[in-house]
Amino acid sequence: MGVIQILPCHSEKFSYFIRLMKEVINISNEKLIAYIDGSYYNCKGGWSCVSFHNYGLFPKIEIFGSCQSFDSGQMEVLACIKAIANMPRLYGLSSIPCPIEFRTDYYFLVNFINGYNHGVSFKKLLRFSPRNLNAEFMELYKLLQVSKHKIKAKKVNSKDSWLNKVDKHAKYALHALSEDNSFVFCIKGDGSLEKIPDAHKNMPLEPRYSSKQHNKVKWIKPFMLEELVHIPTELIQITEDIHLHAKRIDFRGGLKRYKHKGHIDIPIVVRPLPNGTYSLVVGISRLCIAKLLGFKEIPAFISDMTHKEFMQKYGEDSYLIAQKIT
Secondary structure: OOOOOOOOOOOHHHHHHHHHHHHHHHHHHOOEEEEEEEEEEOOEEEEEEEEEEOOOOOOOEEEEEEEEOOOHHHHHHHHHHHHHHHHHHHHOOOOOOOOEEEEEOOHHHHHHHHHHHOOOOHHHHHHOOOHHHHHHHHHHHHHHHHOOOOEEEEEOOOOOHHHHHHHHHHHHHHHHOOOOOOEEEEEOOOOOEEEEEOOOOOOOOOOOOOHHHHOOOOOHHHHOOOOOEEEEHHHEEOOOHHHHOOOOOOOOOHHHHHHHHOOOOOOEEEEEOOOOOEEEEEOHHHHHHHHHOOOOEEEEEEOOOOHHHHHHHHOOOHHHHHHHHO
């Protein structure tokens, strides 16, 4: 049985073949890599995206912006939406297909994009996504459908240096920029900063609340047909005797939870007063937490009932209600 021995070859043809194979491999693996992140605090969000070509064919571009928000997860998805809408235009790739790989530490976003690539239906994709982000994931789904680029997603560790960079930019956008989301800011390869119109239409970013939380409170269901409003905390007064004579208010860990959330997610009930302010009916603990944490607004239902009338109608003590929902 013969033995085939491969000897080193230094011919020009072999060298040309090797170079050609490298070029083919490079072309097949080329892509835009985009790190995205969102940041959230007190009904405002910031987002950021840093993108570059894995073989250096395009310069690095950074975009970031700010808008009203209600959740940190919303800002993670919104960062991806803004990047898909604006990044190809900035690279001049609006009509030229180019693979894009988004890198993030947001598990739900990675699963959604990769699930879409595997042909999973939108209805099934939503089963594994937060319910209060259905509108954002629907918008992302529409963009994935019309995009000419093959979009993938990869989960990265939160200690990734590039992810830390976009996180800093998202926090800068959160604290330093206005809430006007009709523009995005772009840092180009030469370091110049440019304010450009946002290619993505503004989404309705009003707060939404979890039905799971609402179902814990019996009195909320009859109020769900009423309009949920956001009232400045400075306009809400405590006038009911049961609140004024309270010996203690039990937060039950609510301070830490709401500080992390950045907003109150369960409404209170108030009664309008003749002077244009409001009297608290129920929700003393959440109102106190909102004031202690410096939240400017709090979600509320408006009713003409006093606390006594409210208690008679719904048959629950206000302190018991407060303990259930803080």
